[in-house]
Amino acid sequence: xxxxxxxxxxxxxxxxxxxxxxxxxxxxxxxxxxxxxxxxxxxxxxxxxxxxxxxxxxxxxxxxxxxxxxxxxxxxxxxxxxxxxxxxxxxxxxxxxxxxxxxxxxxxxxxxxxxxxxxxxxxxxxxxxxxxxxxxxxxxxxxxxxxxxxxxxxxxxxxxxxxxxxxxxxxxxxxxxxxxxxxxxxxxxxxxxxxxxxxxxxxxxxxxxxxxxxxxxxxxxxxxxxxxxxxxxxxxxxxxxxxxxxxxxxxxxxxxxxxxxxxxxxxxxxxxxxxxxxxxxxxxxxxxxxxxxxxxxxxxxxxxxxxxxxxxxxxxxxxxxx
Amino acid sequence: xxxxxxxxxxxxxxxxxxxxxxxxxxxxxxxxxxxxxxxxxxxxxxxxxxxxxxxxxxxxxxxxxxxxxxxxxxxxxxxxxxxxxxxxxxxxxxxxxxxxxxxxxxxxxxxxxxxxxxxxxxxxxxxxxxxxxxxxxxxxxxxxxxxxxxxxxxxxxxxxxxxxxxxxxxxxxxxxxxxxxxxxxxxxxxxxxxxxxxxxxxxxxxxxxxxxxxxxxxxxxxxxxxxxxxxxxxxxxxxxxxxxxxxxxxxxxxxxxxxxxxxxxxxxxxxxxxxxxxxxxxxxxxxxxxxxxxxxxxxxxxxxxxxxxxxxxxxxxxxxxxxxxxxxxxxxxxxxxxxxxxxxxxxxxxxxxxxxxxxxxxxxxxxxxxxxxxxxxxxxxxxxxxxxxxxxxxxxxxxxxxxxxxxxxxxxxxxxxxxxxxxxxxxxxxxxxxxxxxxxxxxxxxxxxxxxxxxxxxxxxxxxxxxxxxxxxxxxxxxxxxxxxxxxxxxxxxxxxxxxxxxxxxxxxxxxxxxxxxxxxxxx
Numbered sequence: 046x047x048x049x050x051x052x053x054x055x056x057x058x059x060x061x062x063x064x065x066x067x068x069x070x071x072x073x074x075x076x077x078x079x080x081x082x083x084x085x086x087x088x089x090x091x092x093x094x095x096x097x098x099x100x101x102x103x104x105x106x107x108x109x110x111x112x113x114x115x116x117x118x119x120x121x122x123x124x125x126x127x128x129x130x131x132x133x134x135x136x137x138x139x140x141x142x143x144x145x146x147x148x149x150x151x152x153x154x155x156x157x158x159x160x161x162x163x164x165x166x167x168x169x170x171x172x173x174x175x176x177x178x179x180x181x182x183x184x185x186x187x188x189x190x191x192x193x194x195x196x197x198x199x200x201x202x203x204x205x206x207x208x209x210x211x212x213x214x215x216x217x218x219x220x221x222x223x224x225x226x227x228x229x230x231x232x233x234x235x236x237x238x239x240x241x242x243x244x245x246x247x248x249x250x251x252x253x254x255x256x257x258x259x260x261x262x263x264x265x266x267x268x269x270x271x272x273x274x275x276x277x278x279x280x281x282x283x284x285x286x287x288x289x290x291x292x293x294x295x296x297x298x299x300x301x302x303x304x305x306x307x308x309x310x311x312x313x314x315x316x317x318x319x320x321x322x323x324x325x326x327x328x329x330x331x332x333x334x335x336x337x338x339x340x341x342x343x344x345x346x347x348x349x350x351x352x353x354x355x356x357x358x359x360x361x362x363x364x365x366x367x
Numbered sequence: 368x369x370x371x372x373x374x375x376x377x378x379x380x381x382x383x384x385x386x387x388x389x390x391x392x393x394x395x396x397x398x399x400x401x402x403x404x405x406x407x408x409x410x411x412x413x414x415x416x417x418x419x420x421x422x423x424x425x426x427x428x429x430x431x432x433x434x435x436x437x438x439x440x441x442x443x444x445x446x447x448x449x450x451x452x453x454x455x456x457x458x459x460x461x462x463x464x465x466x467x468x469x470x471x472x473x474x475x476x477x478x479x480x481x482x483x484x485x486x487x488x489x490x491x492x493x494x495x496x497x498x499x500x501x502x503x504x505x506x507x508x509x510x511x512x513x514x515x516x517x518x519x520x521x522x523x524x525x526x527x528x529x530x531x532x533x534x535x536x537x538x539x540x541x542x543x544x545x546x547x548x549x550x551x552x553x554x555x556x557x558x559x560x561x562x563x564x565x566x567x568x569x570x571x572x573x574x575x576x577x578x579x580x581x582x583x584x585x586x587x588x589x590x591x592x593x594x595x596x597x598x599x600x601x602x603x604x605x606x607x608x609x610x611x612x613x614x615x616x617x618x619x620x621x622x623x624x625x626x627x628x629x630x631x632x633x634x635x636x637x638x639x640x641x642x643x644x645x646x647x648x649x650x651x652x653x654x655x656x657x658x659x660x661x662x663x664x665x666x667x668x669x670x671x672x673x674x675x676x677x678x679x680x681x682x683x684x685x686x687x688x689x690x691x692x693x694x695x696x697x698x699x700x701x702x703x704x705x706x707x708x709x710x711x712x713x714x715x716x717x718x719x720x721x722x723x724x725x726x727x728x729x730x731x732x733x734x735x736x737x738x739x740x741x742x743x744x745x746x747x748x749x750x751x752x753x754x755x756x757x758x759x760x761x762x763x764x765x766x767x768x769x770x771x772x773x774x775x776x777x778x779x780x781x782x783x784x785x786x787x788x789x790x791x792x793x794x795x796x797x798x799x800x801x802x803x804x805x806x807x808x809x810x811x812x813x814x815x816x817x818x819x820x821x822x823x824x825x826x827x828x829x830x831x832x833x834x835x836x837x838x839x840x841x842x843x844x845x846x847x848x849x850x851x852x853x854x855x856x857x858x859x860x861x862x863x864x865x866x867x868x869x870x871x872x873x874x875x876x877x878x879x880x881x882x883x884x885x886x887x888x889x890x891x
Binding site: 083203 | 613806
């Protein structure tokens with residue numbers, strides 16, 4: 046019986062549940078694609094479809110086989126780690142998916158690296174200066190930011206920085222070579238800034254609310270009365286009790302950064318997962334749609350699991366369930 | 368209202384041109400700031416932002432999955448023939464050609480000493496293998512219908528081939544200028560369609576579908592006065608606002624598909640100008656002529672007269688287009704019938720034809736979706752409002768973009784659609800109006816029309832052919848099932864770093880899809 050055994054059990058349980066969930070999602074996604082009007086052959090050929098070429102494509106891809114056996118065939122490939130080939134351009138899905146996911150992850154994690162510490166910091170500042178000027182200022186600015194649609198924030202930033210001031214890059218933003226270079230970081234500055242502005246307010250306000258809640262407890266008053274400096278009260282006494290809600294909201298926003306940046310990708314012509322996914326759905330390119338769906342749902346499952354684990358570690362009571 | 372004055376001015380000029388029939392060739396309208404010396408210079412990089420292209424595109428030019436592939440294959444490969452900016456056919460990989468038996472048999476002499484980027488010499492085997500790849504039952508080629516007009520291809524020598532068609536087609540050499548017919552190399556008996564290797568002015572270095580293509584100049588290119596840039600970068604930027612931002616922030620030097628709504632604002636920015644050319648892209652409202660009430664030509668005529676096309680060009684295209692006359696042949700086509708009277712909005716005539724059809728009023732549904740073309744819903748709304756006085760009650764029906772071509776077009780009795788236009792009247796008429804075409808989107812079967820169509824193909828006398836195509840335009844306009852209110856201009860925008868020829872091709876976007884080898888860097 047080690048100290049971490051409950052966590053291990055939880056992780057094992059959550060991974061199993063997560064896998065089942067992803068499996069279910071893949072089945073629903075497949076069903077959804079089936080329900081959408083028109084199959085791949087029709088949508089791929091679009092206005093240039095002739096009955097013969099539609100039939101030729103259907104036969105080549107085996108679209109005339111019943112849906113259930115097509116799904117099982119696909120599942121068999123995935124079980125061996127092979128997402129197959131894109132129906133449209135006959136390219137390996139694994140390869141394309143990896144490069145697109147790398148781009149999305151690069152953008153999302155850079156934004157998270159800026160946004161999370163900044164949100165926590167601003168949260169603490171506004172608690173420290175509760176109902177004073179800095180608190181009000183932070184409040185107004187963050188509310189304004191959250192009220193603007195993300196694409197509009199993107200346009201504003203392009204206008205002010207790239208057009209008026211002549212710094213930063215407008216679209217297309219396409220990272221080249223190894224991702225984590227200074228040059229690429231400079232390139233993605235404006236989309237990162239947009240994302241930071243979009244997710245900052247939510248995390249900041251949650252941090253503030255959680256902290257304020259705890260700050261009203263009697264034990265904080267005791268700490269203050271015994272003469273502990275205010276920032277130390279927040280950091281040492283209040284913060285540990287706010288980790289759980291903050292971890293949850295951070296996880297939610299990080300998931301958003303990965304799966305919800307489609308609009309930002311469009312505004313900056315950034316080659317991420319979103320555009321890849323949408324292009325595939327438009328023409329019903331099943332292997333690509335399914336692969337993207339799995340990656341997206343895996344991101345959600347993993348991030349939520351991490352948030353839960355962090356909450357448990359942060360709360361000793363949960364570490365020792367009866 | 369300075370802008371309005373300008374657009375109406377432009378519009379009137381076009382109408383006058385139309386009336387006098389002087390607009391027989393593409394008329395590029397350059398922005399206020401003309402470039403000074405308009406002679407091409409070598410060097411520089413072209414950074415292009417195009418609104419076409421998708422992650423799902425295939426390298427194979429035959430599949431022609433998007434206009435991006437046509438643009439790309441026009442840079443790295445060549446076809447047998449080419450349409451020049453004046454709309455005339457010129458040699459490309461074929462040096463010369465000759466038709467016999469009224470255009471049923473064609474001899475092509477191929478250019479000698481042309482090499483593919485992999486070093487292989489281009490010869491008859493490559494050409495035959497390429498053409499054959501489009502033919503047959505199994506073919507998924509976008510030009511399958513054209514390729515299947517071939518009965519037999521014979522190799523005469525390494526530099527000469529004979530194509531025998533199933534029926535006469537005087538336009539056949541011109542049809543072979545289509546982007547999908549790009550000549551690919553045959554290596555060890557296998558046609559290399561996915562490799563991106565051609566004979567073109569640019570060698571493909573890198574491609575990321577739906578994102579970017581990078582090309583460098585082919586030093587051994589056979590064309591002398593072409594391919595001026597040292598390097599080319601094509602960026603896919605599908606969002607119109609992002610595309611404009613890319614140009615304004617200096618990330619690209621050329622963009623296509625500028626939206627009519629913002630074109631005039633864009634042109635006001637220093638350092639960029641518009642390049643606009645009348646094109647063959649036209650917006651249509653096809654009715655199913657085998658379905659009531661559209662099976663009555665009087666109903667079709669009532670709807671044609673009930674369409675205020677002048678206002679539609681002004682409000683939906685903001686003047687960046689020309690009036691349509693309910694047939695698909697653009698003013699830029701050499702067979703355009705300039706004597707045909709322009710149909711105008713005429714509520715009285717609409718009422719007259721309704722009465723002829725035995726109706727006092729007519730209620731019909733017109734289906735459209737937002738992005739089949741920019742402004743489609745607005746056009747439908749305008750159509751509906753303005754036709755009310757003519758006893759017509761057009762009910763706009765909005766449907767999702769998703770699956771539009773498979774579920775709405777050619778299924779709903781009346782819907783909105785578009786056609787990009789084709790290189791020849793025969794091709795255009797065959798594709799969308801001939802009784803046996805699978806894209807005959809009005810299910811229209813007109814005996815005289817179909818008879819003329821066949822006759823035109825085997826007629827090698829230019830004036831007789833012109834007569835045939837003029838009559839066909841008249842028939843489609845008066846009896847066809849499609850309302851064609853307008854032709855849209857191709858609107859592009861370029862920075863001052865880019866030189867553009869005085870004459871820009873209007874057959875496809877970006878100078879007939881060949882801007883990459885026709886435009887140049889001025890370095891300003």
